[in-house]
Amino acid sequence: MFNWFSNLNYIYQALIATLFTYGVTILGASIVFFFKKISKNVMDAMLGFAAGVMTAAAYFSLLAPAIAHPISLNLNPWLLTFLGFFSGGLLLFIADKIFNKLLSKKNKRILMLVSSITIHNIPEGLAVGIAFGSIYYGLEGATTLSAIMLAIGIGLQNFPEGSAVSIPLLREGLSRKKAFFFGQLSAIVEPIFGVLGAFLVLKMQFLLPFSLSFAAGAMIYVVVSELVPESQTNEKKELMAIFTIIGFSIMMILDVALG
Numbered sequence: 001m002f003n004w005f006s007n008l009n010y011i012y013q014a015l016i017a018t019l020f021t022y023g024v025t026i027l028g029a030s031i032v033f034f035f036k037k038i039s040k041n042v043m044d045a046m047l048g049f050a051a052g053v054m055t056a057a058a059y060f061s062l063l064a065p066a067i068a069h070p071i072s073l074n075l076n077p078w079l080l081t082f083l084g085f086f087s088g089g090l091l092l093f094i095a096d097k098i099f100n101k102l103l104s105k106k107n108k109r110i111l112m113l114v115s116s117i118t119i120h121n122i123p124e125g126l127a128v129g130i131a132f133g134s135i136y137y138g139l140e141g142a143t144t145l146s147a148i149m150l151a152i153g154i155g156l157q158n159f160p161e162g163s164a165v166s167i168p169l170l171r172e173g174l175s176r177k178k179a180f181f182f183g184q185l186s187a188i189v190e191p192i193f194g195v196l197g198a199f200l201v202l203k204m205q206f207l208l209p210f211s212l213s214f215a216a217g218a219m220i221y222v223v224v225s226e227l228v229p230e231s232q233t234n235e236k237k238e239l240m241a242i243f244t245i246i247g248f249s250i251m252m253i254l255d256v257a258l259g
Helices: 002-006 010-034 040-072 077-102 105-137 144-171 176-185 189-199 201-231 237-258
Strands: none
Touching (some): 040 105, 105 189, 144 237, 189 201
16 A cells, blocks of 8 residues: 555645545544534533644644744744734734624634634645655655655544534534534645645745744634633633643644654
């Protein structure tokens, strides 16, 4: 299997790898079908859990590599990371204001949650595509095995991320089918940008640090403005905070162990 895969064109390798990461998101989003009825306590706990997952992903999957990557390119790491992170948060802030005028409170939350995770999945797709494209261009440290491990790591991280979208959407009153649909839809960008990253690997290397930190800023904005405040409306708010810690811990382990 490995020999067959390693002999494929690098574009096909990137496509297959990102279809895998997308598929794991589908599995994560499908968790909404395994509950017959979900109480407010469970839903608030899941919101807290989702907040922890997104916070950990923002740092370990996005900010940490955004800081490290420019160093290898002889670029300013803190400036690129700051500009990307602040821009991502600012975009969601502006969108928040616009959505307040155009949408109902429920629809605004749905759109912000889905858009923030989708933005997050764009640089992940780029990262996988760049990893496989780097092999073709013979860049230092680029191997098929390392690119596969990156795809596996991102894929496993996508399982809790898929549920982090679909579960809050179920809380907002969407049907299970719609919550699942939007949950999996948030990762459809990964195969698209995976192939794009493989095509434009040399140019995308310079864009990746900014896009990674941009996605992190967007995710943190949603966590702070929507997920945590909503989960803390529960009378057992201390317990909800523990679920946020649990979500962060699980995502941290996946990122660090598989990164």
